[in-house]
Amino acid sequence: MSSSSCTGEYCNAGWSEVLTSMSPYGWGSMGLAFGLSLSVIGAAWGIFLTGSSLVGAAVKSPRIRSKNLISVIFCEATAIYGVIMAIVLNGLMKKPEGGIENGSFTDEWNWSSFYFAGYGVFSSGLSVGLTNVASGVAVGIAGSSCALADAQDSSLFVKILIVEIFASALGIFGIIVGIIQSNSCQFPYDVAN
C-alpha cells in the first residue's frame, strides 16, 4: 500500500491507488447524481404501481379518484427528498479559489480533507438514493392496496393510509443519515497562508 512499490505502465500499487485516482470532485458529483436519480427512480416506481391500481379500480368506483391521489403525493415526497439532498450536496462542493498553480494543486493543499469530503458526499448521496428506492416501492405497493380496499369499502381508506405513512418514514430515515453524513464533509477551497 506504499506509494511506489512497482514500476511500469500497467501496474498499480493496490486499492489505495485505485480509489484515490478518481478525483474527489468526481466522487462527490457521482454521489449527487446517484442521490437524485435513484430517489426519482424509487418515486417513479411507486407512482406507476399505485397509479395503475388507482385508475383500474376507478373504473367500477369512480369516487376513489380524488381521495387516493394522496398516495401519489406520498411517492412524490421521496423524489423531493432526493432533490433536497442534491441541493445540499451541491452547496458543499466548493470551487477552489486558491491553492492552484499552473493547473495543479500546490503543496499545501489539504489532500486529507479533500478525499474525506469526496467519499462522504458520495456515500451520502448513495444512502439517500437507495433508501428512497426501497421507500418508493413500498409506498407504491401500499398505495395500490389502499386504492383497491377503498374501492370495496370506503371506511378502509384511512386505516390503510397508516401503512403508507410507515412506509414513507423509511425515506425520512435515509435523508436523516444523508444530512448527518454531509455535515462533516468540507471541501478545501483555499490554502491557509
Added chain:
Amino acid sequence: MVDAQYEMMCPAIAPIFGYFGVIFATVLSNMGAAYGTAKAGVGIMKAGVLCPELIWKNLIPIIMAGVNGIYGLITAIIILNNIASPNVDGFRVYSLYTGFGHLAAGLSCGLCGLASGMCIGISGDSGIRAFTQVDYMSKNAPRKGLRGQTASKKKGGGAESVFVGSVLIQVFGGNLALYGMITAIILTQTYYQCEDN
C-alpha cells in the same frame, strides 16, 4: 509515527470503508423494512375488506418492520459519530482498522435487517390473513368457513390463539435484526486513532 507506518495505518482511502458501512446499514435495513411493510400491507388490504375493525390489531407487522429501519438508522448514526475527519493541518486520524470495523458493522446490521424485514413481511402477511379468516368464520359463518372448513368450537373460534401465534412468529423474526444490531454496536467499539507527533 513513522511515515510509512502512518501511510499504512491511516491512508486517504480509509473513510470510504467506513462510509460504505453507513450505506449498507441504512440502505439494506430500510430495504427489509420496505419489503415487510409492502407485503404485510397487501395482507392488511385483503383482510380489511373482510373485517375492517380488525385492522388496528393487524398493524403489528408494519410496526415491527418499521423498527428494523430504525435499527439501521441508529447504527448509521453511531458509525457516523465515530468517523473522524482529518485535522486542520491535514493530518488523518481515521485508521483503516476502524474503517474495516465500521464496514463490518454496517454490513452485519444491514443484511440482518434485510432478512428480518423479509421474514416479518411474509409471515405477517399469512398471519394477518389467517387471523382475519378465523375471526370471520367464528362470527359470520359459525358452521361453514370460506372453503368449507368448520369453525373451532373454542370461544371466539380460536382467533385469539391464532393471533398470539402469529405475533410470536413475528417477534422471533424481528429478533434477527436485533442480533445484527448488537453485533454492529460491538464492532463499532473498535477504535484506533493515528497520533500526531
